[in-house]
Amino acid sequence: MKKFALVGKDIQGSFSPSIHSFCFENLSLEACYHIIDIESSSYIPGVVDRLKSGDLDGINITAPYKKDFISHLDHLNPRAEDIGSINCIHSNNGKLIGNNTDWFGFGKSIGGFKTFDNVVIIGAGGVVSAIVYYIETRIGCPIHIIARDLNKISHFQTNNISINDINDFNLNISNSIIINALPSNQLINWDYVIENIDSSPLFAMDLNYHLKATEFLNYFNSSVKIKNGLDMLIHQALMSIDIWFNKNLSTSIHIKNLKDKISARYDDK
Numbered sequence: 001m002k003k004f005a006l007v008g009k010d011i012q013g014s015f016s017p018s019i020h021s022f023c024f025e026n027l028s029l030e031a032c033y034h035i036i037d038i039e040s041s042s043y044i045p046g047v048v049d050r051l052k053s054g055d056l057d058g059i060n061i062t063a064p065y066k067k068d069f070i071s072h073l074d075h076l077n078p079r080a081e082d083i084g085s086i087n088c089i090h091s092n093n094g095k096l097i098g099n100n101t102d103w104f105g106f107g108k109s110i111g112g113f114k115t116f117d118n119v120v121i122i123g124a125g126g127v128v129s130a131i132v133y134y135i136e137t138r139i140g141c142p143i144h145i146i147a148r149d150l151n152k153i154s155h156f157q158t159n160n161i162s163i164n165d166i167n168d169f170n171l172n173i174s175n176s177i178i179i180n181a182l183p184s185n186q187l188i189n190w191d192y193v194i195e196n197i198d199s200s201p202l203f204a205m206d207l208n209y210h211l212k213a214t215e216f217l218n219y220f221n222s223s224v225k226i227k228n229g230l231d232m233l234i235h236q237a238l239m240s241i242d243i244w245f246n247k248n249l250s251t252s253i254h255i256k257n258l259k260d261k262i263s264a265r266y267d268d269k
Contacts (some may be wrong), residue, residue, distance in 0.1 A: 001030045001031060001032060002029070002030065002031040002032075002057040002058075002244075003031070003032055003033075003034075003055065003056050003057055004020065004031060004032070004033045004034075004056065004057055004058050004059060004060075004244065005033060005034050005035065005036045005056060005059050005060070006033070006034075006035055006036065006059070006060045006061075006062060007036045007038060007044075007047055007059050007060070007061050007062070007065060007069075008036075008037065008038075008061065008062035008063055008064075008065060009037065009038060009039065009040075009063065009064055009065070010037065011035055011037050011062060012035060012037060013210065014035065014062070015209065015210075015230070015233060015262055016033065016035075016060060016233070016237060017033050017034060017035060018261070018262045019233065019234055019237045019258065019262065020033035020237060020241070021033055022253075022258050022261050022262070023237070023238065023241055023249075023250075023253055023258070026252070026253060026254075027241075027249050027252060027253070029245070029249075031057075036059070038065075041065060041068040044065065044068055044069060044072060045072065047059065048069070048072045048096070051089060051091060051096055052091075052094075052096065054091075057090075057091065057244065058088070058089060058090045058091065058240070058243075058244040059088070059089050060087055060088055060237070060240055061086060061087050061088070061089070062087065063125055063126055063127075063183075064125075064126070066085040066086060066087055066126030066127070067084070067085050067086075067126060069086060069089065069098065070085075070086060070098055072096070073086075073089065073096045073097065073098045074095035074096050074097065075095055075096075075097045075098070076097070076098045077097060077098065077099045077100070079099075079100060079103070079133075080098050080099050080100040082133060083100045083102075083103060083129045083130050083133045084129050085100060085102075085126045085127075085129050085130065086098035086099060086100050087099075087100055087101060087102050087126075087130075087236065087240075088100065088101050088236075088239075088240045088243055088244075090243050090244050099240075099243055100130055100133075101235075101236040101237075101239035101240050101243070102127050102130035102131075102232070102236050103130040103131070103133050103134040104235060104236060104239045105231075105232040105233065105234070105235040105236030105237075105239065106127075106130060106131050106134050106232050106236075107134050107138060107235075108231065108232070108235035109205070109227070109229070109231035109232040109235060110177070110203075110205065112225070112227075113177055113202070113203040113205075113225065115175070115202070116141065116175055116176055116177040116202050116203060117141055117142075117173075117174065117175040117176070118141060118142050118143075118144060118173045118174070118175060118176040118177075118198070119131075119135050119139075119141060119142070119143045119144070119176065119177055119179065120143075120144045120145075120146065120171070120173070120176050120177070120178045120179065120197050120198070120201075121143065121144070121145045121146070121179045121181055122146045122147070122166070122178070122179065122180045122181060122182055122188075122193065123146075123147060123180065123181030123182040124145070124147035124148070124149055124152035124153045124181075125181055125182075127181055127207060128145065128153070128156075128181055129156075131179065131181070132145075132156060132161065136160070140160075142160055142161075142162070142173075143156075143160060143161045143162070144161075144162045144164060144171055144173065144197075145161065145162070145163050145164065146163075146164045146165075146166050146169060146193070146197075147163070147164075147165075147166055148165075148166050148167070150163055150165060166188075166193065169196055170196045171196060171197050171198070172196075172198075173197065173198050174198055174200070175198075175201075175202055176197065176198040176201045176202065176203075177201065177202060177203040177204070177205065178194070178197060178198065178201050178203070178204045178205070179204075179205045179206075179207065180204075180205070180206045180207060180208070180214070180216045181207050183208070184206075184208040184210070184211065184214055184215070188215075188216075190215065190216060190219045191219075194219055194220075200223070201220070201224055202224065202225065203224065203225045203226070204216070204217060204219075204220050204224050204225075204226045205226070205227050205228070205229070206226075206227075206228050206229060207228075207229035207232060208228060208229055209228050209229035209230040209232075209233050211228065212228060213226075213228075214228065230259065230262075234255065234258060234259070238250035238253060
């Protein structure tokens, strides 16, 4: 039986094991998926040893270690190299290869959001670079990143990307999609933040997926189309499975059935 895992910190509540278990069962794959919750990056070499020995066949990586694994790898997929972070590792002829599937998951998740002219990203975490990559390579509209620590996002500043201090900014843009990449436990004055972005945004997406409606999403009225991060989580997981098994398996998964299977785990049902 092949063995896969999610590596991160404080991730016992992740939906990833349920998603992968559903997929493995429906695809008749002899595989299992579990959680590896590590307190610091000092535990990463131990996880890498398990990958090299074959005790693990592949892993997903979540916050805060999406960049910390890179130095332990033999190769980076060119797309992951451009993004600068990874969330998936597989082995090929004994070599560990880092991949990024977040960009794909994000792209699939905003498929129903059309005709926006600006993208606003709130947060500076490891997933932001994958979102920026997707927007730059697939859409090409202006990107505005808002965060507390501008040092973390200073490398993003280009002619098409602006960086903004969450405590002191005023974008005054229109026709936007606003994406929250901050953890749900962050205390944010959403009145101040949203009103200084766009008084009438078209779309809002919260990458947090445990709640159907987060404090961020609850801010918007019915004229704004909203969604949480569940679709992104599902589609990045499906791409990981295709990478691990080197086959196009994910198209056989019925997404609605998968979402119905895990929807009972929502905290606000």
